[in-house]
Amino acid sequence: MPSKLLSRDAPYVAGETALLLVDMQRIWLEPGLDPDHPERGPEHYFYRQTASVTVPNNERLLAAARANGIEVLHTIIQSLTEDGRDRSLDHKLTPIHIPPTSPEGFPPENLGPKNDEILIPKTSSGVFNSTNIDYVLKNLGIRYLIITGIMTDQCVDMAVRDAADRGYYVTCVSDACAAASQERHDTALKAFGGYCWVADTDTVVKRLSVRAAA
Numbered sequence: 001m002p003s004k005l006l007s008r009d010a011p012y013v014a015g016e017t018a019l020l021l022v023d024m025q026r027i028w029l030e031p032g033l034d035p036d037h038p039e040r041g042p043e044h045y046f047y048r049q050t051a052s053v054t055v056p057n058n059e060r061l062l063a064a065a066r067a068n069g070i071e072v073l074h075t076i077i078q079s080l081t082e083d084g085r086d087r088s089l090d091h092k093l094t095p096i097h098i099p100p101t102s103p104e105g106f107p108p109e110n111l112g113p114k115n116d117e118i119l120i121p122k123t124s125s126g127v128f129n130s131t132n133i134d135y136v137l138k139n140l141g142i143r144y145l146i147i148t149g150i151m152t153d154q155c156v157d158m159a160v161r162d163a164a165d166r167g168y169y170v171t172c173v174s175d176a177c178a179a180a181s182q183e184r185h186d187t188a189l190k191a192f193g194g195y196c197w198v199a200d201t202d203t204v205v206k207r208l209s210v211r212a213a214a
Contacts, residue, residue, distance in 0.1 A: 008197040010144070010169050012207055018071035018142045019061060022127065022149025022156050024111045025076050027104040029055065029150075036096075049178050050150070057176040057201040058111055058148055064205045066114065071140055074113050075133065077155075078105050078121035088124040126158035134166055144169045146204060147196070148176035153188035160196050170196035173204050 027033045029050055031042045040046065065072050077098055080086045084097035091097065098105035100121070106112065113119045124130035137145065145168040147159050156177050163170045172189070179185040189198055199207075 008169065009171075009199070012070075012144045012146075014069065016141055017144040017146070017208075018073055018137065018140065019065040019146045019148070020127075020159065021058060021062075021072075021074045021107070021111065022147060022159055023075065023077055023151075024055075024058060024107050024149050025098075025105055026108050027098060027102075029108060030104070033104045045182065046178060046180050049182075053175055054148075054150070054178040055111065057173065060201055060205055061146070061148060061173060061176055061208075062111070064208045065146075068208050070146075070208060071142060072113070072117045073120065073133070073136075074107060074111075074117065075120045075122050075127045075131065075159075076105060076107065077123070078102075079123055080121065086123060088130060090125070091123055125155045126162050127155070128159065128162035128166065137168070142168070144171070146171045146173060148173045150178050152177040152179040152185045153191075154179075157188050157192050160192050164195035171204060172196045172198050173201055174198050175200050 031040065031044070031047050034040065062072065077096060078100055079097055080100065082099045082101065084092070084099070087097060118136065120127065120131050120133055120136070122130045127133050145163050147156060147163070147170060149156050156172065160170055160172050172192070174189055177185065179188060
């Protein structure tokens with residue numbers, strides 16, 4: 001039988017495990033702030049899903065990670081310049097631009113960095129493509145990466161695939177992610193599920209509390 005270490009659901013190891021929250025920003029989570037979707041009111045599927053399921057599950061995962069000494073990293077979409085001239089071509093074409101001084105570009109208080117947690121701005125869908133996160137994770141000694149956030153079929157998808165290609169054991173917490181529709185969310189999980197262990201919040205929280213000793 002194959003070694004458990006070579007399984008995608010290998011037990012987390014103390015000192016080698018990190019939680020990454022992808023794009024959990026006010027501009028996407030709070031109705032009325034996203035300039036590209038003014039038609040989406042509070043009753044839109046995305047806002048109802050994130051408020052009732054995604055955000056609470058991220059809060060639980062953050063609490064579990066912090067209680068058990070797990071590294072926590074946050075990535076947000078944010079230009080390095082006020083006019084966005086440093087953005088990726090894709091973000092210029094879309095267009096997506098969140099200036100570094102925009103308060104809505106940061107996570108809400110309940111999901112934001114605490115103490116010495118790392119916040120990494122990115123200007124592309126893939127955090128591994130437009131930031132030094134791989135360098136940072138390797139400096140931290142991380143091998144097991146737990147990924148949550150939005151959108152499941154866009155930035156989360158790319159984080160999962162790119163992390164897997166770079167040699168991390170990846171967990172995607174299915175009910176701590178969200179997309180613009182349930183169909184898009186489910187389709188994305190099926191599409192990139194081969195690159196990671198897809199688990200729910202209850203399972204990951206329990207796993208964090210009994211992670212293997214280093």
